[in-house]
Amino acid sequence: MKKYLYLALILTACNQVPQETTSVIVDVPPSEWVKNATIYEVNVRQYTPEGTFAAFEQRLPKLKELGVDILWFMPIQPIGKKNRKAVGDTFVQDLENPDYDKYWGSPYSISDYKAVNPKYGEVADFKRIIKKCHEMDIKVILDWVGNHTAWDNEWVVNNPEWYTHDSTNRITDPIGEDGKSWGWTDVADLNYDSKEMRTEMIASMKFWIEECDLDGFRCDVAMEVPTNFWNEARVALDSVKPIFMLAESETHKPDQFQSAFDAYYGWEMHHIMNEIYKGTESPAKVIEVMNTKDSINGTKAFPMNFITNHDENSWNGTIEERMAESWKAMAVLSYSLRGMPLIYSGQEAGLNHRLSFFGKDEVNWDAEKASDYFSFYQRLNELKADSSFAVDAPISFDEEYENKDFLIINRGIKNEYRIIINLSKNNWQVIGHDIGLVNGYDIVQSDSLQDGGILEAWGYIILKKI
Known part of the structure; x- marks a missing residue:
């Protein structure tokens, strides 16, 4: 009734x-298909017991039923072995019994930009998944790690000048403006002063569009890479096909949203949601944050709104840990605000444990009330499809x-x-x-x-x- x-x-x-x-709203995004889209983050490693493309492929019809429009795959390339992390800051190579099958390492430590992690399958498998997604009217983007590589990436040996060096001429891991390491000691920092490296990086990105018909990229720590590179890359990539570009950045470099990127991470809004639940912020802060972002980045770009993602889940806690009984209200908020809502792997089944970042883990798709969670997000996706919820509405x-x-x-x-x-x-x-x-x-x-x-x-x- x-x-x-x-x-x-x-x-x-x-x-x-x-x-x-x-x-x-004074402008619209360049890619019409993102206007009413819900994006879904795919963690292939943890998606199934097998952790393979083939196993994930079997769940594509379920994602179509859920009503998502874009699949964002976390990095799918091979992971470096040198300085691979096992637990915390401990390298696998320093364990008494190094086990590289047990410790898969960070997916953001890439040893070969143009290959697929053999644990997942082959390039042909990924290409087949994209083809099936397109047949279902689902777009696919790939997580791109342009700030750093694995220590055993062939670039380190063949082109050491493509990397950042310290005062002793040693290649460094990523260093902050304060001169201190970020703690990402399993990766080597790239130097964008190298024109040759830039050229090869763009060629590597084009490979996935030309070979697999990829639809775009989510760019890791985009603010740490020069805007003029992203501008150059966008022109080159759009020359192959019009793409969608999502920056893991916010208001760090507003000029990135003039032409390089279509969307940005709603990190601050996410943190405000957590604070509202704790009682340390008021609902009025939501309005303030949205208006501030729009005034800085403009309204051509739009935020990706979320209540969890791979970083939040693994490092800061599950939705239940951070938001408890407020989770539905926060999810509705993420769909109601201007922007694109995100669903992380397992969120639609009530994922209630922190998935391992460095090791093998898996989502429990048969968890208690999993079907209720699925129906909840399915209804929100149906709502998001209405033109009133478009990013430019x-x-x-x-x-x-x-x-x-x-x-x-x-x-x-x-x-x-x-x-x-x-x-x-x-x-x-x-x-x-x-x-x-x-x-x-x-x-x-x-x-x-x-x-x-x-x-x-x-x-x-x-x-x-x-």
Whole structure:
């Protein structure tokens, strides 16, 4: 049965008319197919017990059913053995019994840009997956690690001048502006002063487009690579086919979003979500962060919004550890804001443990309530497909001064959708008599909305104009 809301939020005895702030979208992304897309991060190693392309391929129909539009594959290339990490900062080679089959190493330590990790399969397997994805109307992008390579990449031996050297002329791992190591001691830092290295890097990226019909790249620590390189690469890659470029960067280098990249990581927004759950930030901070990013990066570029990813899951905790009972509200928020929502491998099955970063692990696809999680994200993906949630569709916020616990988001040219999220541990009355804010809307989805119009802690209501 349909429910209708005919009332403004009645949050206190005093009713105030909310003020509205609007973000005006002035431009659109170059790739039309990303406008309403949900992106899905594929961790091939941990996706199945086998950890292979062939095993992953069997789950493609399920991803189509889920309703995702873009698959982002974490790096699929061979991983270096020299200085491969086992646990923490310990190298496999320093163990009493080095076991390179047990410790697969970081996928971001690449020994050959134009090959596939033999544990996964072959280039032909990846090419076949992309072909099947395209037949399902799903695009595929690849994680690109342009800042550093494995220590046993052939470039280290054949072209040591392509790397950063210290005062003793030794190749270094990535070093921060303070002169201190980042701790990424399993990789060697590339030097973009080398024109020859730049040329070869672009050639390596083009290989995957020309050979496999790849649709774009997610670029690791993009802010650590010069913008003029990314600009050069984008022109060269687009000459093969129009592609989508996602930067693991935010407002570090706004000029990266003038022509090189279409989208950026919503890191700060993600951290704000975590802080809101802990009670150290207010919902109003969401509006502030979005407006700040738009003012710096412009609105041609858009954020990738998320409640988890491979880094967060492995290093900072599961969704349950960080967000607990607020997870649904935060997921709805990630879909409601301007940008592209992300689903990480296993998130749609309620992934509830930290997947190993260096070793072999696997997602439990038969976890308790896995089907409920799947249905939840499936419904959100159906909602995201509506033009009102496109990255260039208008977004505005109704700010209720008498209560700071609610975030009220309007989407669409004529506010076709309204999303009300209770970002607090409090229960609030949201339905009363005919006074206006949500008058004439139909409830599309809701959670924790009780009889009598009480929206419980971390509840939400998604409405559509009648």
